[in-house]
Amino acid sequence: MIQKRQKNKQKIDSFKLFGCLFLCLTLIFSMLRNITVSAMDIDNLTVSFINVGQGDGALLESNGMYMLIDGGPTAAGPTVTNFLKSKKIKKIDYILATHQHEDHIGGLIDVIKNFEVGNLIMTNTSFPDTSYNNFIDAVKNKKIKTITPVMGASFHLGSATVTFMAPNGSGYESYNDNSIVVKVVNGENSFLFTGDAESISEKEMLDKGYDLKSDVLKVAHHSALTSTTQEFLNAVDPSISVISCDENAPARFPRITTLKKLENTDIYRTDISGTITMVSDGKEIVADKIPYSYAGDTIDILTGKSIKSNTAETKNLSNPSASIPGNSLTMQNEYDDEDYELLLGGTLPIVFNADYGVSSLEKIEYALAPAELFNDVDNVEWAQLSKNELILNEDFMGCIYVKFVNKLGNTIIRKTQGFTLDATPPENCNVVSNVSGINLLDISATDSYSKKASGPVTLQFNADFGISDYGKTEYMLVPRGTEFNPEQSWTNGNTLTIKKDYIGTVYVRFTDGAGNVTTKKTTGFSYVSKQPINTMITSKAKDIQFVNWGSKSGYTTVKAPVLLNFSADFGASGIESIQYMLEDNGQKGKWINGNSVTIKKGFNGRVYVRFTDKKGNYVTKNSNLFTVK
Known part of the structure; x- marks a missing residue:
């Protein structure tokens, strides 16, 4: 009985050990899976410019950490709160209040009431207003830790680095210049958040020598004319600009003059697109909305409307090229004059490339424009390349319209220089002879040398040379029993008379104007002039x-x-x-x-x-x- 109990105990211990091992393996697998997921997402920074009406609000997310920059006006509080809840956010690691105007901190009151907040970043200035008082009360009630920024200092938000750029002074005439400005860098990508900073603060940042260069600019003060000076904009040199505004609000933002300054950027507006989300993987940036105006488009100075342009190159999409073996095709504007003097032969691979700025290639489309037709870029039929290479293997005279599109939707249209492509080697090759039965054969054909001439043999060689016209005709006598070697000497000419004893074939090489070659050989024949x-x-x-x-x-x-x-x-x-x-x-x-x-x-x-x-x-x-x- 005791032995039986001992055996049962051993079995139970074995099951426990197996269970522990299984649990450990499960935990290890789970940890590895989480590590893998984290490794995949670790370089991503997601920035959502929240549509808060007339105001500012942006959520930054990286590697499970969150920072909210402003929260719009008080009326936008529920909008911001619901947006955060849709992301299943439990805790906001940082709230950054750029300054204490109601259209920036009003919505934060509702956020603070509904979420755990790790840190609040704001200046030690105040702006007497009911919204400010309510905001301070909400902060005190939640006992949120408050941080006063130090200019030039940085901290990490997941894979991103946040650096304070402004304010660099105090006692400003305009309270907007108290705005906290931060540059957020993720890998090779960067975002500049400017609050409502105006020209005085912008000059201070320039004087400090800060590295303001950024891919994305959150345009200061909703595009007010007191911000975004040309000198400051030149230093930032953005590819993308975002204006958080409401055209129907009393302030009637955005300002057309500022829109004109931003023509070389992709301009996004929250009042047009709603909430705009951009994702940086450290190398490129993608957006979930179409911009109000693409880089290179023209802003009408009277209406502020965007006029589409397919000619201007910007840093978002530039330097289109078309490469062919050993050369390149010049890229021209779609309405430039054409000529077709460039003569090319054979199958022609054309590789198209461009600089895609902070984005990457989305697609390349092309349309053939034959010389004999009247071509209008607005009416051609576009076809999409599977990659970035087009292979032409048929005769063609004309040019090619090419449309380059990056993943942000930036587009430019160019056309190649005109060219003539003779893709077909000489055809219908034949020989005319005074000896019946002599024809042109493929060089691999076998032959019995059965054709016999009773007198001198005359041969005339002909072919259709195609679109590039005649180049040259050459021949080579190859006696019976001698191996043909195309590297040996050829004789120019399309006619030949054989007056001496000869048994063999004649190889013929036809070359058209584009360099395409067709090689044939005659039927084997013999000419014996006097005696065996x-x-x-x-x-x-x-x-x-x-x-x-x-x-x-x-x-x-x-x-x-x-x-x-x-x-x-x-x-x-x-x-x-x-x-x-x-x-x-x-x-x-x-x-x-x-x-x-x-x-x-x-x-x-x-x-x-x-x-x-x-x-x-x-x-x-x-x-x-x-x-x-």
Whole structure:
């Protein structure tokens, strides 16, 4: 009984140990999963410019930490609170009140009542107003820690760094110059929040030598003319500007003059787009709304409306290019004059690129504009490239309209310089000859050299050279049994007359004006002018060959029996006969018809062979001396 209980206890302990191990592995897996998720999001900074009407409010989020910069007017409190709740936020790590005007701190009262707040950043100034009193009461009731900023100091918000830039003085004539200005940097991206800072504060920041350069500018004081001086704007040099305003409010922001200053930026307005959210991954910035005006568009000085332009390059989208192998195509404005003198050949890959500023490529579209048509960029049919490369493999004369779009929606349209593309090698290649049956073949085709000429052979080579017209024609004679080598010497010309004995083919290379090449070869043929040529003895005894008439050189001894075969090329008339005669030990025998003979043991001499064509032309050859043992 005791042994049984001990066994059961051992089983229970084993199950407990297994359970502990399982729990540990589960926790480790969960931790790794959380680490992975954090690693994926750690470089992200999300900035939401909240639509609070006439006022300012922005939520910054990075790696689980939150900072709220202003909260709009008192009436916007529920709007801001509901926005934060939609994000499932429990605690706000920092609230930054840029200054104590009602349209910046009024909405914060409702936020403070509904959320845990870690720290409140504000200046030690005050602005006598009911909203200010209510705001201070809410802060005291929640016992929120208050921080007075030190200019030039920084702190971290997740992956981002927040640096105080202003105010740099006190006793300002305009209370707006008390506004806290912060630069928020995330990787290579940066945001500048300016509150309602005016020209005096802007000058102080410039005089301090602060690095104001930022990708995104929250435009100061809702675009008031007392802010955003040109010198300050030049120092910030933003790609994107955001105006938090309400055109229907009594102040009637934004100001057209300020909009004009911002023409080279993507201008966003909360009263037009509502809440605008931008995400920085440390390298580029994406936005969830379309801007009121894109960088490069024109702001009408009378109405403030944005007039679309596809010609201006800005830092958001610039330097469009079109590269081709070994060269480039000039990019022109869409209404520039054209010529088509640039001649290109073969399949043409064109790679399009541009500088996309704080964004990246969204898409590239193109439209072919043939020279024979009247082309209007407003009416062409656009096609989207799968990447950034277009491959043309058909003949074309004209130019190409190209539309570059980045992920922020910035767009510029350009066209390439005009060009002529001959993508087709010479076609319909043929030869005209006085010998029937001679044609042009692919260079890989096999041939029997069956065409025979009775006189000199004339050849004329022709082809269709396409859109680029004639370039040149070249030929090369390749005798039978010789391997074709395209690197050997070619002869220019499209006509050829062969007057001497020849057996082989003629290779022909057609090159059009664009450099496209087609190579062909003629049907194999032979021209034998007077008597049989290429006379040969073939035998296993390779030392037996035809030699100069009567020559005694090349004496050899071979093993019996010896089979000798005789052959020659007889030309167009054909073979009449092949005869041989044996000279054995100095005694010549009779002529015997036959193209082969077997010579037995004991022979010591040579063989004579006569080749005769049907016209009676003949040639007589003799072998070297040999002995058969």
